[in-house]
Amino acid sequence: MPDLTRAEIQEFWDAWLATNREAERSGDWRTLADHYAEDATYGWMYSPDEHFMAVGRDQIRDWAIGIEMDGLDGWRYDYQASVIDEQKAMIVGFWKQKSGILDDDGQEFEILGLGGSWFGVERQAHGEVMIAWQRDWFDMPSTAHTFMEILKANKAPETLLKRMSVAGHGVPGHYHYKDIPSSVWPPPVERGDFIEQEAI
Numbered sequence: 001m002p003d004l005t006r007a008e009i010q011e012f013w014d015a016w017l018a019t020n021r022e023a024e025r026s027g028d029w030r031t032l033a034d035h036y037a038e039d040a041t042y043g044w045m046y047s048p049d050e051h052f053m054a055v056g057r058d059q060i061r062d063w064a065i066g067i068e069m070d071g072l073d074g075w076r077y078d079y080q081a082s083v084i085d086e087q088k089a090m091i092v093g094f095w096k097q098k099s100g101i102l103d104d105d106g107q108e109f110e111i112l113g114l115g116g117s118w119f120g121v122e123r124q125a126h127g128e129v130m131i132a133w134q135r136d137w138f139d140m141p142s143t144a145h146t147f148m149e150i151l152k153a154n155k156a157p158e159t160l161l162k163r164m165s166v167a168g169h170g171v172p173g174h175y176h177y178k179d180i181p182s183s184v185w186p187p188p189v190e191r192g193d194f195i196e197q198e199a200i
Contacts, residue, residue: 003123004089004121004122004123005086006084006086008123008129009084009086009091009121009129010084012035012121013082013084013091015035016035019031019034020077020079024075024076027074029069030061030065030066032065033060033061033065035130035131036130037057037122037124037131038056038057039055039056039132040056040057040060040130040131040134041054041133041134041187042060042064042131042133042135042136043135043136043180043182044135044137045137045140046140046174047140048177049176050168050169050174050175051174051175051176051184052064052068052175053175053180053182054173055181055182063172063173064173067171067172067173068173070162070163070166071159071160071161071162071164071166072160072163073157073159073160074100074101075097075098075099075100076097076098077095077096077097077098077115078095079093079094079095080094080095081093082094088120088194089120089122090118090119090120090121091119091121092117092118092119093116093117093119094114094115095115095117096111096115097110097111097115097138097143098110101150101155101156101157101160102155103149103153109146109150109155110146111138111139111142111143112139112142112145112146113141113142113143114138114139115136115137115138115139116136116137116138117134117135117136118134118136119131119133119134120132120133120186120188133182133188135184135185135186151164
């Protein structure tokens with residue numbers, strides 16, 4: 001079982017939130033990579049047969065919080081609530097995705113569906129608490145709708161237009177389901193380490 005205390009996980013989480021805010025201010029999300037273990041995995045789903053997965057800190061830095069976040073200058077991911085489970089060394093954070101782009105009425109474009117991140121944290125050999133795995137979810141239809149509304153309003157900056165052109169299986173980290181290099185469910189969950197209800 002995990003050997004982390006709730007206080008240690010909370011300290012990690014506070015540092016994570018602070019680094020997120022700095023990344024939002026600077027527009028450079030790659031600084032978040034320092035919070036991930038060297039062999040961490042990070043993934044999410046675009047569609048049943050298009051999944052994103054980064055394996056290892058370098059891919060997380062270059063792909064997940066690099067290519068995937070480039071062009072989203074001014075976007076914010078405001079955490080609304082979080083849940084810490086020290087027994088399983090997991091954190092679940094729920095965030096709103098806001099664009100920083102205003103419509104003609106001065107209202108900010110935002111993704112209206114739920115979004116969040118599910119983290120597993122571990123103490124590393126050097127003693128530091130780091131993310132071992134992360135899986136995100138977001139409301140894809142709502143996301144697509146908001147991006148289309150920004151386009152229709154002619155409010156998309158060039159950097160966002162360029163980011164929106166980065167899509168499909170040819171982009172680094174985008175896989176068909178059968179080719180995903182790590183499991184959709186986090187590895188320890190996929191193994192059954194935390195099963196609470198057996199299949200009948």
